Amino acid sequence: MTAEGGTPHGHGDPTTEPTTPAHRPTADRTTSRDVARAAGVSQATVSLVLGDKWRGRVSERTADSVRALARELGYRPNLAARNLRLGRTRTALLVVPALTNEFFARVHAGAAHAAAEHSVGVVLYPSPDGIGPARDPFDSARAAVDGIIASSMAANALATLRGGGLPLVMLDSDPLRSDAAATVNLDIADGMRRTAEHLLALGHRRFAHIAAGIDSWTFHVRAEALATAVHQAPDATLRTEPTALGVTEGRAAAERALSGPGPRPTALVCDDDLIAAGACKAARRLGLRVPDDLSITGFDDLSLATALEPELTTVRLPAAAVGEAGIRALIAVLDGRAPEPTELPGELVVRDSTAPPPADR
Amino acid sequence: MTAEGGTPHGHGDPTTEPTTPAHRPTADRTTSRDVARAAGVSQATVSLVLGDKWRGRVSERTADSVRALARELGYRPNLAARNLRLGRTRTALLVVPALTNEFFARVHAGAAHAAAEHSVGVVLYPSPDGIGPARDPFDSARAAVDGIIASSMAANALATLRGGGLPLVMLDSDPLRSDAAATVNLDIADGMRRTAEHLLALGHRRFAHIAAGIDSWTFHVRAEALATAVHQAPDATLRTEPTALGVTEGRAAAERALSGPGPRPTALVCDDDLIAAGACKAARRLGLRVPDDLSITGFDDLSLATALEPELTTVRLPAAAVGEAGIRALIAVLDGRAPEPTELPGELVVRDSTAPPPADR
DNA sequence: CTGAAAGCGCTTACAG
DNA sequence: CTGAAAGCGCTTACAG
Numbered sequence: 001m002t003a004e005g006g007t008p009h010g011h012g013d014p015t016t017e018p019t020t021p022a023h024r025p026t027a028d029r030t031t032s033r034d035v036a037r038a039a040g041v042s043q044a045t046v047s048l049v050l051g052d053k054w055r056g057r058v059s060e061r062t063a064d065s066v067r068a069l070a071r072e073l074g075y076r077p078n079l080a081a082r083n084l085r086l087g088r089t090r091t092a093l094l095v096v097p098a099l100t101n102e103f104f105a106r107v108h109a110g111a112a113h114a115a116a117e118h119s120v121g122v123v124l125y126p127s128p129d130g131i132g133p134a135r136d137p138f139d140s141a142r143a144a145v146d147g148i149i150a151s152s153m154a155a156n157a158l159a160t161l162r163g164g165g166l167p168l169v170m171l172d173s174d175p176l177r178s179d180a181a182a183t184v185n186l187d188i189a190d191g192m193r194r195t196a197e198h199l200l201a202l203g204h205r206r207f208a209h210i211a212a213g214i215d216s217w218t219f220h221v222r223a224e225a226l227a228t229a230v231h232q233a234p235d236a237t238l239r240t241e242p243t244a245l246g247v248t249e250g251r252a253a254a255e256r257a258l259s260g261p262g263p264r265p266t267a268l269v270c271d272d273d274l275i276a277a278g279a280c281k282a283a284r285r286l287g288l289r290v291p292d293d294l295s296i297t298g299f300d301d302l303s304l305a306t307a308l309e310p311e312l313t314t315v316r317l318p319a320a321a322v323g324e325a326g327i328r329a330l331i332a333v334l335d336g337r338a339p340e341p342t343e344l345p346g347e348l349v350v351r352d353s354t355a356p357p358p359a360d361r
Numbered sequence: 362m363t364a365e366g367g368t369p370h371g372h373g374d375p376t377t378e379p380t381t382p383a384h385r386p387t388a389d390r391t392t393s394r395d396v397a398r399a400a401g402v403s404q405a406t407v408s409l410v411l412g413d414k415w416r417g418r419v420s421e422r423t424a425d426s427v428r429a430l431a432r433e434l435g436y437r438p439n440l441a442a443r444n445l446r447l448g449r450t451r452t453a454l455l456v457v458p459a460l461t462n463e464f465f466a467r468v469h470a471g472a473a474h475a476a477a478e479h480s481v482g483v484v485l486y487p488s489p490d491g492i493g494p495a496r497d498p499f500d501s502a503r504a505a506v507d508g509i510i511a512s513s514m515a516a517n518a519l520a521t522l523r524g525g526g527l528p529l530v531m532l533d534s535d536p537l538r539s540d541a542a543a544t545v546n547l548d549i550a551d552g553m554r555r556t557a558e559h560l561l562a563l564g565h566r567r568f569a570h571i572a573a574g575i576d577s578w579t580f581h582v583r584a585e586a587l588a589t590a591v592h593q594a595p596d597a598t599l600r601t602e603p604t605a606l607g608v609t610e611g612r613a614a615a616e617r618a619l620s621g622p623g624p625r626p627t628a629l630v631c632d633d634d635l636i637a638a639g640a641c642k643a644a645r646r647l648g649l650r651v652p653d654d655l656s657i658t659g660f661d662d663l664s665l666a667t668a669l670e671p672e673l674t675t676v677r678l679p680a681a682a683v684g685e686a687g688i689r690a691l692i693a694v695l696d697g698r699a700p701e702p703t704e705l706p707g708e709l710v711v712r713d714s715t716a717p718p719p720a721d722r
Numbered sequence: 723c724t725g726a727a728a729g730c731g732c733t734t735a736c737a738g
Numbered sequence: 739c740t741g742a743a744a745g746c747g748c749t750t751a752c753a754g
Contacts, residue, residue, distance in 0.1 A: 029526070031731060042741045047733055059739060074526060079505035080444035081731035084746045089441065099469055100664075105461045112487060124485045126473060144440035165390070165435060247668045277668040284670055303461075304668055307608045307638040309645055392747060403725045408749055420723060442747035445730050725754085731746105738741085 030075045038069045046070070050077070088146050091121040092330050093166075094323075095150040099126045101245070102302045103272075103319050107151050107171065110323030118331055146334055147181075149326040154216045167333045171326045174217040175341075182329035182339035184322055188218055189225035191315035191346030192269075195297050196229035198313070198348060199267045202356045204295060205236045208257040208265035210250060210275050213242035222271055222299070239265065243275055250278025251285075258286055258294075266294060266357035273298035273305045276312050280353070291355035301349055310352035318344050391436045399430045407431070411438070449507050452482040453691050454527075455684075456511040460487045462606070463663045464633075464680050468512050468532065471684030479692055507695055508542075510687040515577045528694045532687045535578040536702075543690035543700035545683055549579055550586040552676035552707030553630075556658050557590035559674070559709060560628045563717045565656060566597045569618040569626035571611060571636050574603035583632055583660070600626065604636055611639025612646075619647055619655075627655060627718035634659035634666050637673055641714070652716035662710055671713030679705050 032050070036043045041062060048054040049066040058066075069075075083089045094111055096104040108124060115122045123145060151171035170180040172188075199207070207230050212219045223240070230238045239260070243253030253275070254268055268283075270276035276298030280290055288294045290310055298305055298314035305312040321344055329339035393411070397404045402423060409415040410427040419427075430436075444450045455472055457465040469485060476483045484506060512532035531541040533549075560568070568591050573580045584601070591599045600621070604614030614636070615629055629644075631637035637659030641651055649655045651671055659666055659675035666673040682705055690700035 032733095033731075043731090044733080044741065044743095045739095048740095051733075053733095057739065062739085076526075078445070078731050080441050080450065081746090082733075083441035083505070084439070084445050084730090084748085085732045085734085087746070099460065100463060100466045102461060102463065102466075105463075105466055108460055108485075109487065112485075121484070123482070124469075126470065144444070165437075247664060274664070274668070281668075281670060303608060303635070304665060307635070307642075307665060307669065309642060309670070393749095394747075404747085405725065405727095405749075406723095409724095412749080414749095418723065423723085439747050442730090443749075445732085445746090446748045446750085448730070723754105725752105727752085728750090730748090733746095734744090736741105736743085738739105 029078070030073045032075065032077065035066065035070045035073055035075050038073060039066045041066060050075075083144055088334075089121075089144045090119060091123055091145045092327060093123050093125055093145040093148045094326075095125045095148060095153065097126070097152060097154075099124065101274075102304070103300050103317065104151060106319030107323040107326075110320030111149065111327045112323070113320070114324035114327040118327070120327065120331065122327070147330045149323075149330055151322070151326070152216055152218050154214065167330065169326050169330045169333065169339075171322050172218050177217075181333045183341065184325040184329060185341075185343040186218070186317055186322060187343055187345045188221045191299070191317070191348065192222050192225035193229045194346075194348040195269060195299075195313075195315060196226055198350060199269070199295060199297070199354065200230070200233050200236065202295065202354060203359075204267040204357050205233060206263055206265045206357075207236065207238045207267050207269060208254075209238060209240045210253050210257060210268055210270045210279055211240050211242050212245050212271040212275065214245070219271055226269055243278075245272060245274055247274050247278040247281070250275030251282045252278070254279035254282035255285065258282060258288070266359075267354070268294065268296045270296065270298050273300045273302045273312060273314055276314065276353070277304055277308055280308060280312075291353050293358050295354040295357070297354060305349075305351070308353075313351045313354040314349055316347045316349050318346075390439070391434045393436065393438065396427065396431045396434055396436050399434060400427045402427060411436075444505055449695075450482075450505045451480060452484055452506045453688060454484050454486055454506040454509045455687075456486045456509060456514065458487070458513060458515075460485065462635075463665070464661050464678065465512060467680030468684040468687075471681030472510065472688045473684070474681070475685035475688040479688070481688065481692065483688070508691045510684075510691055512683070512687070513577055513579050515575065528691065530687050530691045530694065530700075532683050533579050538578075542694045544702065545686040545690060546702075546704040547579070547678055547683060548704055548706045549582045552660070552678070552709065553583050553586035554590045555707075555709040556630060556660075556674075556676060557587055559711060560630070560656060560658070560715065561591070561594050561597065563656065563715060564720075565628040565718050566594060567624055567626045567718075568597065568599045568628050568630060569615075570599060570601045571614050571618060571629055571631045571640055572601050572603050573606055573632040573636065575606070580632055587630055598626075604632075604639075606633060606635055608635050608639040608642070611636030612643045613639070615640035615643035616647065619643060619649070627720070628715075629655065629657045631657065631659050634661045634663045634673060634675055637675065637714070638665055638669055641669060641673075652714050654719050656715040656718070658715060666710075666712070669714075674712045674715040675710055677708045677710050679707075 032046045147167040149169045167181040171184045241253045241257040298312045301316035325342045332339040393407045410424045508528040510530045528542040602614045602618040659673045662677035686703045693700040
């Protein structure tokens with residue numbers, strides 16, 4: 001298996017070009033040596049010119065001719081060779097629970113964007129089991145990387161990641177309990193607090209938390225912040241209904257919350273927008289109007305939030321900014337600089353899925 | 362910038378270990394040489410044992426000790442060196458228009474899954490401009506790859522991709538006009554035909570196509586197939602309203618289609634689920650009930666399709682299977698085998714957004 | 723059963 | 739202003 005597949009060798013002019021040795025694993029790709037030969041200069045000169053380090057060391061004329069020949073011959077530097085020589089790859093591994101979740105797709109987009117600005121590559125490793133530890137990111141991604149950025153990983157997923165001895169940047173993870181080289185935090189607690197205060201101000205007192213049943217920092221914080229904020233109102237009640245992430249699962253959990261014993265909650269606080277979408281469906285099934293009979297909030301502000309009707313009140317999380325900050329922090333670490341600790345705010349976006357509870361109308 | 366950041370060197374035992382040369386770009390990572398030295402064997406033996414090619418060539422005892430030492434020292438092979446030596450990377454570059462579109466996230470998931478089974482890595486390159494040509498995927502992704510898989514690219518995006526001289530597999534693209542090494546097709550036309558026939562059978566005659574205004578094969582086919590199928594009914598009419606991909610954009614286009622001159626269409630055929638979600642919002646704004654007053658169909662069957670109310674009638678595209686087939690085709694090409702041409706079917710999923718037109722009720 | 727050697731393609735001191 | 743040489747860490751014939 002070579003890069004060019006089964007194509008037979010087809011050397012240039014065998015009379016001017018010395019015969020290559022029999023063992024030739026990399027097929028017929030143009031190398032810097034080929035360019036050097038064509039230009040009548042040394043390999044070093046080619047490297048200097050193409051690496052833009054030639055000023056004052058190579059004549060303008062030579063540089064021009066090298067560049068022309070390189071283009072003509074379709075020369076592309078062999079990255080494996082460069083990486084080996086340089087001892088670094090300028091590539092970061094981004095580990096996320098699942099890319100089909102738009103939040104992580106945005107984190108990736110932000111990371112890729114920031115990385116491109118610094119001529120750094122991003123290799124993605126979506127943890128196969130949704131959340132949870134990748135068995136071996138190094139084996140599976142197979143990429144040579146300089147460092148790792150991991151987002152929103154479950155608590156027990158860290159060990160595997162630290163195995164490589166590579167610098168690790170944690171995103172949306174416990175800033176205290178991490179031995180990461182840097183962290184990028186989201187002020188999740190503040191977002192949840194604002195949500196609760198918004199609902200309390202509307203008059204809600206009976207809350208249900210449709211909570212992602214995932215053992216990760218980001219969801220623990222949501223639960224705690226919600227409980228703390230709700231109980232500021234002495235007469236407020238809060239029950240919790242755990243669910244997997246997803247519309248169907250969220251619907252089932254919301255149905256349980258709405259049809260359980262005791263007085264029905266008037267506000268469903270959901271741990272993300274997918275769950276909230278499910279909660280909206282549950283409400284409709286039970287004949288409850290949103291927001292007239294029931295208020296529902298989400299988290300993340302995915303595109304789903306405005307695709308729904310009514311549009312979701314939710315906490316906007318700057319996912320792309322998280323990815324960008326992650327890359328910047330990693331680059332700082334790799335450059336031996338101290339990364340500036342980052343905490344990104346969320347923003348409560350009030351839309352049409354929240355209103356005063358029915359009793360108050 | 363080294364892999365370990367600013368940490369100072371900290372060699373093992375300097376009395377037993379010869380001093381390393383001054384220039385040491387790759388910090389203090391354990392190499393196969395270190396393992397060999399520790400085990401008292403040659404580097405070759407380490408390579409053989411760890412590459413599982415030792416049977417009959419190295420004693421069981423030696424192999425065991427090498428493995429133990431490798432683990433103990435935390436040895437990880439330098440991929441750059443291996444890639445250079447082998448002349449291949451076992452890595453594929455996946456180029457998609459935008460990862461925040463769930464369809465492509467699923468294509469990636471399928472590709473990553475199939476790739477992992479074959480110990481192949483996938484590096485992702487989301488085209489920055491949404492659709493359209495990546496400026497230079499090789500520079501930006503910076504990964505050394507053996508081949509490229511590109512999905513649903515605009516017609517003019519191909520040239521850049523072929524620049525590398527690497528084998529190219531095209532997904533969801535024109536099977537005829539491609540000089541790719543292999544293609545994986547989706548039977549888009551059939552899906553659109555079934556959609557039209559479903560609506561015709563319900564009694565619809567006035568159609569509007571809310572069409573993605575993107576110059577790519579996949580959308581051209583949708584337009585053609587719809588027009589052909591609709592015009593099987595001699596009294597059917599079809600107007601087209603172009604839009605960018607997205608909920609907001611789809612809503613605006615649907616509003617234009619619904620409030621244009623002439624009799625109002627009774628069915629809105631949308632080029633994807635996001636546009637359809639926008640169309641649903643447009644209907645509600647105009648006081649039209651879906652599906653009683655207006656039928657709406659989508660394409661893709663994203664999770665959005667069932668998050669909406671009513672749930673969307675749409676064409677399910679096997680996105681993950683597309684990604685898987687892409688990887689398999691690329692591996693076949695790289696191995697010098699002829700890839701089996703693949704055409705994956707779509708499936709019309711009838712849900713609650715389509716019904717007979719109001720006149721027939 | 724094991725080791726010494728070559729070489730993948732690149733970049734960077736170093737010598738002229 | 740330019741070239742010859744070394745070496746990154748690996749794998750694979752090849753020689754014993």
